[in-house]
Amino acid sequence: MDEAGEPREARRADERGGLAGLALPxxxxxxxxxxxxxxxxxxxxxFFGIGVLYAALFAGAAALLAHLVAGFVTGVTRDVVIAGFLAGSAALFITQFIYYDIFKTFYTVFSARRAGQAAEFGGNVLGKAVDHAGWLLLLAAPLVIFLVIRTSRRERPATWRQRAVPAGLMIVLVVGALAGISLGDRGQNSAYDMYxxxxxxxxxxxxxxLLTSMRLDLQRTMFGFERELAPPPVVAPQPDPPDHSEGPSTQSPDSTGHPDGPRQTDSPDAPPAPVEQNVMDIDxxxxxxxxxxxxxxxxxxxFGSREPTDQNDHTGRFEDYNLIFxxxxxxxHYAVDPALTPTLHKMxxxxxxFTDFYNPVWGVSTSDGEYAATTGLIPKSGVWSMAESGSxxxxxxxxxxxxRLSYATFAYHNHTYDYYSRDISHPNLGYDYKGVGNGLEVARTWxxxxxxxxxxxxxxxLQDEPFHAYYMTVSGHLEYNFGGNFIAAKNRDLVADLPYSEAGKAYLATQIELDRAMxxxxxxxxxxxxxxxxxIVLSADHYPYGLSEDEIDDLAGHEVESNFELHKSSLIIYANGMEPETIDEPVSSMxxxxTISNLMGLEFDSRLLMGRDVFSGSDPLVIFNNRSFITDQGRYNALTREFAPEPGATPPDDYRQAISDEIDRRFYYSTVILDEDYYDLVLDR
Incomplete structure (x- = not known):
């Protein structure tokens, strides 16, 4: 017997059991x-890199925590705790696996809270599960193995002494991971940046x-998250303020007062005419x-330091026109073909x-794609920005x-009216809104x-002019097959002889429906x-991510580069009888x-939008969700951290960092606009 009255052999067995118990974590x-x-x-x-190391350290801490929690109970209850941990982990990874396969991103806690709407697409999810059954079984394998080999035991709950070793190891792993994150790279998309x-x-x-990412997302959703301030804006020296007695005007930074050189004046000695800018009266x-x-x-x-964009020879070109958006x-652009989709081709x-237009995918696919296109802002990560903007x-x-100009304004969506809470957001955007279920009567197909x-x-x-109608279409929705997609089946004969995969043909069949609608x-x-x-203005919400990479390559006729080219798309701005024009510089949905505000001669403040009027002479900037970018000087892949200048371009040494800093500012201040209802504060209109 030892001093505590416990048999020495039993105590040694318990101690050995405590050490042997580390096999479970x-x-x-x-x-x-x-x-x-x-x-x-x-x-x-x-598979190799600092991210895998941090994932392993945090996974080790999670494993030890589960082991410690399970140590408070015994027998079947203990097995249930461990099985529950493995089942929950497997469910998280399986659902994220399928979600990524469809949307090429991961869902957030905010989206998971509204997962009930996803039930409408249960067939699509089931199809993906069948397609990837082998991978999903591999994710579930640890749970199956545990249930097979783990038999209930009658061991007593772990003593505090036995818990000390795994608890100490857990602390070491967490402290080690956080130390590495804090002492390592702090640049854009680094572990420090994300943590x-x-x-x-x-x-x-x-x-x-994934585990740590979801834990951080849950923590921020529950308790809030105040992002660090963006890099301070670079404030260029300002010229003397212009005379605004006849409206907002100023000179451009160019000494001539015009980005393309001096404008013609009546006298060579006369001062250059001031360049009007798209600004509003904000102090x-x-x-x-x-x-x-x-x-x-x-x-x-x-916003006060941003340079407004110039009005130009396109300003007001379509003033007083009706608008269909x-x-x-x-x-x-894969759907634009003179024989297959002649109307889209004509428009x-x-x-x-636009030969270099991009539709970046944001965190909430269609809804965020709508938000970027209809507001000119970057969606906030982790929430449904369109729905959040509804108030x-x-x-x-x-x-x-x-x-405000007495247009009749309508919005329509030919699927469930409250999907993505459009019944809240779209009226707030200024529309009388109808979808399936609140006034739009169309056949209930899928x-x-x-x-x-x-x-x-x-x-x-058409009953009154001027009018503006906004449409969010649905005929082009995945999955792309001829069994479960009514629109693809409807137009199947029109694509039967095309030299593409079945999914590629089905996708084009859905786009024929859009062409017939136009x-x-x-x-x-x-x-x-x-x-x-x-x-008429038409763009996509996102690229056709219902197609696999191989199927997209098949449509493109070559291997599509995944960071930039995958998001390349088509933008249509068309009016009957207009003079055609080609725009070759990079343009995005923001x-x-x-651009259309300027084309229609509307009063707006270009400083308050994250996109730009493409005819203003301002520098192009296409921003992607992962902080990659394209400009007229080059393109930067934020995942590989490689900047490739455009042929013939010689950007300064600090160019890439300066653009990345500006992108950080635009992400940050887009979030402020949403979170603080900033437009109400500065415009009060």
Missing amino acids: GFLLASLLLMELVLRAKTDLP YRDYHPVASVDQLG FEQLMASADSDKLRNTHQY ITAEAYS THEGLH NSMPLAMGNQLR PESDVEMIDVTMPEV ELLLERLEEAGVADRTL DIIP
Whole structure:
């Protein structure tokens, strides 16, 4: 007997059991690492690198924590705790695996809370599960192994002495991981950036692992998260303020007062004519003086220091026109063909033809794609930005801009009206909104017909001028097959002889429906006698991610580069009888609102938008969710951290960092606009 009255042999057995018990957290760690590596295999994230090390350290800490919790109980209850941990982990990895396969990103806690809407697409999810059954079984294998080999034992709960070793190891692993993160790289998309400053799912999973990424997301969702301030704006020396007695005007930074050189004047000695700019009457100095927080003060400073974009020879070209604005589900330049989709081809090449246009995928696929296109802002990571904006002032959205000018404004969606909470967001954008279930009557197929939506809505749209109609289509939705996709089956004969995969053919069949809808739209405008005074704008929400990489390569005729080219798409800006024009510089969906605002001669403030009017002479900047970018000087891959200058371009040494800093500012201040209802504060309109 020892001093405590316990048999020495029993105490030694318990101590050996405590040490032997470390085999359980070892098994749990191996299980979590297997899941992390399977996910990386699917998402093309690197197997080797600092991110894998941090994922392993945090996985080890999670395994030890589960072991410690299980140590408080015995027998079947203990097995249930461990099995529950493995089952929960497997469920998380399996659902994220399938979600990424569909959307090429990971879902957030905010999206998971609204997962009920995903039930509408249960068939798509089941199809993906069948396609990847082998991978999913591998993710579930640790749970199966545990249930097979683990038999209930009658061991007593662990003593505090036995818990000390795993507890100490857990602390060492967490402290080691945090020390490495703090002492390591602090640049954009680094582990430090994702752990302390920001969150975008793919980069976070790459740098920290899925478990830690989701834990941080849950923590921030529950308790809030104040992002670090963006890099301070670079304030260029300002010229003497211009005379605004006849409206806002100023000179450009060029000494000639015009980005392309001096304008012609009546006399060679006359001063250059001032260049009008797209600004509104906002006193940022006064706003800074009255701000009640550093965040707002810095925000006023940022927007007040931005250079407005110039008005130009395109300003007001379509003034007083009607406007039809369309976000087309999964539309792409692959769907523009003179024989297959002649109307889309006509509108592309007989309007403003954008040869280098991009539709970056954001965190919430379609909804964030709509948000970027209809607001000119970067969506906030981790939430549904469009839905969150539903209670904000959104004066620069086209519905609100044109409604102030007495336009009749309508919005339509030919699927469930409250999906993504559009019944909250779209009326707030300035529209009388109808979808399936609150006034739009179309046949309940999956997906529903774009042709039918145009057919049943045009009588309402055309009853008064001027009018503005916004459409979110659905005919182009995945999955791309001829069994479960009504629209693909409807147009199957039209693609039967194309030299593509079955999925590629099915995708093009859905885009034929969009083409027929545009054909009907043009016919109805012509019949009503308004075609020559109606501007049509059409872009996608995202690329057709319902196709696999091989299927997209098949459509493209070559291997598509995944960071930039994958998001290349088509933007249509067309009016009957207009002079065709080609725009070769990089353009993105965030440029749509400032561009059409300028084309229609509307009053807007270009400083308050993250995109730019493409005709203003300002420098192009295409921003991607992972902080990659394209400019006229080059392109930067934020995942590989490689900058490739454009042929013939010689950007300065600090160019890449300066652009990355500006991108950080635009992400940050887009979030401030959403979180602080900033437009209501500065415009009050």
